[in-house]
Amino acid sequence: MKDYKWNQVFKPLLEKYKPKTFCEIGCHEGLTLKSLTPLSKELGYKINYTGYDAFELAERPTFEYPKNPITGEMEHNGKESASYEKIKSRCDKYVKNDLLESYDLIKGWTHDVLKGPLYFDMVYIDGGHSYSTVKWDYEQVKDSKIIIFDDTYENKFPGVAKFINELRDSGVKVKETVIKDANGKVIMQCAVIVNEQEQQ
């Protein structure tokens, strides 16, 4: 994970809330876990991780892809297809090295395999970036304690930005972090929801 995203968004949330259950929607090959596990160890606990991804089902000839076969929308991912085996061996290594408590990797399109209501201490929504998918993903996990949305900038990810605006308009408290480069170009924008009322 890029340093600025880690230092400004993830690290402070982990230090404050110490989430034990962590769900990553769009886990790709586990780079988020690579950042999370040493810090959780330093904080004195191990994470139970759940990762969702279409993995090899998601073909990406150009940035707009993959095309979601359920909604017909383009997911705008900007990454190569992820290998299920690669993240699995990473998770096995982390469990063996006492960095991760447990893991569950779920392969498929989220409209098929992510069905709530599901509760996690922290959720990172970074799978399909189309409006329909981000809305679907959020609705399945919306009672979770902390929800982080990646890539909420309008110009590159209009579907995500539109959904975040709708959440705001409906009264959900969303905090956005925007980082710009020296020329004023946005290089990171993500949104966080903290549900103060925890599920029992």
Ligand SMILES: C[S@@+](CC[C@H](N)C(=O)[O-])C[C@H]1O[C@@H](n2cnc3c(N)ncnc32)[C@H](O)[C@@H]1O
């Ligand atoms: C931007 S990448 C995730 C990067 C990852 N979070 C990280 O930090 O390394 C998006 C991932 O979402 C997956 N994806 C896209 N649309 C999806 C969908 N509708 N259902 C499940 N996975 C999806 C892609 O296969 C891809 O691996």
